[in-house]
Every structure is written in C-alpha cells, then in structure tokens.
Amino acid sequence: MSKANLLDRRQVVSALLANRKDVVAIGGLGASTNDITAAGDHARNFYLWGGMGGAAMIGLGLALAQPKLPVLVITGDGEMLMGMGSLATIGLQKPSNLSIAVLDNEAYGETGGQTSHTSAAADLVGVAKACGIADSRAISTMAEVEAFARALHDLSAGPRFANVKIDSANVARILPSRDGTYIVNRIRGDLGFQPI
Amino acid sequence: MHARADASDTAPNWPDDIFATLQRFDVRQVPYVPDAGHSKLIQRVLDSSTMRGIPLTTEEEGVALLAGAWTGGQRGVLLMQSSGVGNCINMLSLIPILRFPFLTLVTMRGEWGEFNPWQVPMGSTTQGVFELYGVKVLRASNAAEVPAVLEAAAAQAYNALTPTAVLLSQRLIGAKVFTK
Numbered sequence: 001m002s003k004a005n006l007l008d009r010r011q012v013v014s015a016l017l018a019n020r021k022d023v024v025a026i027g028g029l030g031a032s033t034n035d036i037t038a039a040g041d042h043a044r045n046f047y048l049w050g051g052m053g054g055a056a057m058i059g060l061g062l063a064l065a066q067p068k069l070p071v072l073v074i075t076g077d078g079e080m081l082m083g084m085g086s087l088a089t090i091g092l093q094k095p096s097n098l099s100i101a102v103l104d105n106e107a108y109g110e111t112g113g114q115t116s117h118t119s120a121a122a123d124l125v126g127v128a129k130a131c132g133i134a135d136s137r138a139i140s141t142m143a144e145v146e147a148f149a150r151a152l153h154d155l156s157a158g159p160r161f162a163n164v165k166i167d168s169a170n171v172a173r174i175l176p177s178r179d180g181t182y183i184v185n186r187i188r189g190d191l192g193f194q195p196i
Numbered sequence: 197m198h199a200r201a202d203a204s205d206t207a208p209n210w211p212d213d214i215f216a217t218l219q220r221f222d223v224r225q226v227p228y229v230p231d232a233g234h235s236k237l238i239q240r241v242l243d244s245s246t247m248r249g250i251p252l253t254t255e256e257e258g259v260a261l262l263a264g265a266w267t268g269g270q271r272g273v274l275l276m277q278s279s280g281v282g283n284c285i286n287m288l289s290l291i292p293i294l295r296f297p298f299l300t301l302v303t304m305r306g307e308w309g310e311f312n313p314w315q316v317p318m319g320s321t322t323q324g325v326f327e328l329y330g331v332k333v334l335r336a337s338n339a340a341e342v343p344a345v346l347e348a349a350a351a352q353a354y355n356a357l358t359p360t361a362v363l364l365s366q367r368l369i370g371a372k373v374f375t376k
Contacts, residue, residue: 026264051286054257054260057258057264058263061267062268065225066269085252086253089250089252089253092251180290180293184294184296188266
C-alpha cells in the first residue's frame with residue numbers, strides 16, 4: 001500500500017529535469033533509470049542497468065572531470081544504501097557541481113517490494129550530512145523538489161544531497177537503451193569528445 | 197612495520213617510474229585505497245598538480261569512478277592491493293559493458309614469503325579473477341622491469357581500450373614483517 005501524501009516519482013524526476021540545460025543525469029540501477037527515460041531520452045542521460053551501488057561514484061568521476069557542468073545522480077534508496085561509502089568519498093572530495101537525489105520509497109521495487117533499511121532505521125540525509133555533504137536535505141513536497149532543481153545549476157555550492165520520499169506505487173516501465181557503450185559514447189560525443 | 201625489498205636508506209624508485217608513465221599518459225584521476233606498497237606513489241600523486249588522488253572506502257568505488265571520469269573525458273588509474281580485487285568483482289562488469297579504458301596497479305600479498313595466512317586465498321587467486329573477467333594481466337617482479345611493464349600496460353589500456361591489471365609482485369614490494 002502506498003502511504004498518503006508521498007510524492008510521485010515520475011513527477012519528481014520530471015521536475016528535476018524540466019529545465020535541465022546542460023545537466024548530465026545519471027540514473028541508478030532500477031526504476032530511477034526508467035524515470036529519467038520517462039522524462040525524455042537525452043544525449044546526456046547515463047542509464048545504469050547494472051553495477052549496483054555505483055551511480056554516485058560514476059557521478060563523482062564525471063563531476064571531477066567536468067567541473068563546469070552540473071552532474072545529477074538520480075537513484076533509489078536500495079542502490080544508495082549499497083554504495084553508502086561513496087557518500088564519504090564524495091564528502092571528502094566536495095565536488096561543487098555534483099548533486100545526488102535519492103528517490104526513497106523504502107522498498108526494493110525491482111525485486112518484489114521488499115522493505116529497505118530506510119523504512120525503519122537508515123536516515124540517508126543524516127548519513128550524507130555526517131559524511132561531510134553539508135547541503136543534505138529531506139524532501140517531501142514538490143516545492144522543495146523544484147528548489148533543489150534550481151539549486152543544482154549553482155556550481156559553487158555543492159555537493160548537495162536530497163532524499164525525496166516517494167510513494168511505492170509501481171509505474172509503467174519505460175526502458176532506455178541497454179547498450180552501455182552507446183550510452184557512454186553518446187554523452188562523450190555531446191561533450192565534444194571524439195571516438196578513439 | 198613494513199620491510200621493503202630495498203634498505204630504508206635507499207628508498208625504491210620504481211614508484212617514481214610508475215608516476216612518470218602515468219603523467220606521460222595524461223592520467224588525471226587516481227582513486228586508491230590506502231596501501232603500504234603504494235604509499236610512495238600515492239604521495240607523488242597527492243603532491244601532483246595534474247593528478248587528483250581520490251581515497252576510497254572500498255575498491256569497487258574506483259571502478260565506477262573511472263567509468264564516470266572517462267565519460268567526462270579524463271583518464272584514471274585504480275591503485276589497490278590484491279585483497280581489494282575481490283571487493284570489485286561485480287563492478288568490474290562495467291568495464292566490458294561501457295568499454296572505458298581500465299588500468300589498475302595492484303600490489304600483491306599472499307604470494308611471496310607471506311606471514312599472514314588470511315592474505316593467501318585472495319592473493320593467490322587475483323590473477324585468475326582478473327582473467328575470468330577479461331582483464332589482461334601483466335606482472336612486474338623486479339624494479340628493473342617496472343618501466344617497460346607500465347608502458348605496455350598504459351598503452352594497451354588507454355590506446356586499445358584493453359582492460360589491464362599490473363600485478364606488482366610481493367617480491368618487488370617486500371613481504372610485510374610483523375615484529376613482536
């Protein structure tokens with residue numbers, strides 16, 4: 001059962017990417033990658049279909065390589081829990097152009113909806129803050145999502161982290177390309193890098 | 197206490213050879229898990245104005261970081277110890293899927309005069325784990341061969357997108373000595 005008054009994941013991701021400009025967006029393994037696709041396929045979308053736990057670190061590597069570009073990781077609570085140490089790594093590097101938004105439905109939606117640690121114990125905002133990411137927010141309204149969407153273009157104030165409580169409704173699967181080499185090379189091409 | 201193959205008054209210079217090669221190949225991001233065998237190279241990286249040393253909490257973070265770095269146009273190298281290779285296994289799947297240049301330099305334990313039996317299972321299977329995953333393995337067993345091995349490894353990793361691990365043997369680094 002969905003809890004009352006929780007945000008809709010597709011609305012959240014649409015709002016995060018509505019005015020994306022030059023943002024590079026990285027989806028986490030699972031539904032967040034589909035959410036990014038649902039908001040519109042884009043040459044700067046990085047769709048993750050595996051390597052669970054790696055989304056935030058892909059974001060860090062990209063953000064350090066391209067410090068003048070806003071880099072946004074949109075992932076789920078399960079994926080973020082698996083890579084929780086990466087929040088400490090990011091807190092140490094402090095890339096001011098990196099933002100992470102966790103879509104937290106307190107469940108592993110891809111695998112049958114098993115309860116995740118965020119439902120009862122793990123406070124990801126607290127973890128991110130304690131790892132040195134000073135701008136770590138708990139988000140529960142669309143107004144807060146929209147404020148976060150504006151903030152990610154401010155390249156002087158990151159890194160930033162948002163944990164967005166969403167409902168656990170299953171939504172239609174909108175699947176992007178599964179060809180990782182194509183996905184990476186499309187982003188590289190859009191950033192002006194030639195094939196080897 | 198960590199005894200090196202070389203006496204302490206003649207610090208080994210093979211880490212300098214590695215650093216020079218990485219510099220020549222324009223390596224920019226150097227994720228690492230702190231490790232005694234890599235300590236001199238790590239210090240060179242942290243002192244560098246062109247490379248960024250990035251301490252990790254676990255080695256698999258480094259594999260994902262290098263994928264992101266390449267997507268953003270930069271080369272990187274992952275520094276770790278043989279035990280850390282085991283921490284990477286599922287994340288190594290990103291390498292063939294995303295086809296980014298992967299180079300890792302691995303200081304070996306559990307293969308030459310090891311004192312600690314807990315290091316042996318991973319140290320003795322490191323090469324096999326890489327090879328099962330399609331990562332080519334080159335090895336340096338003495339200081340004299342480090343420059344040529346590094347050159348070959350960096351060339352095939354960055355120019356031919358051939359994922360490559362260089363195993364820096366325990367014989368090169370020196371077995372860890374525990375004193376009572």
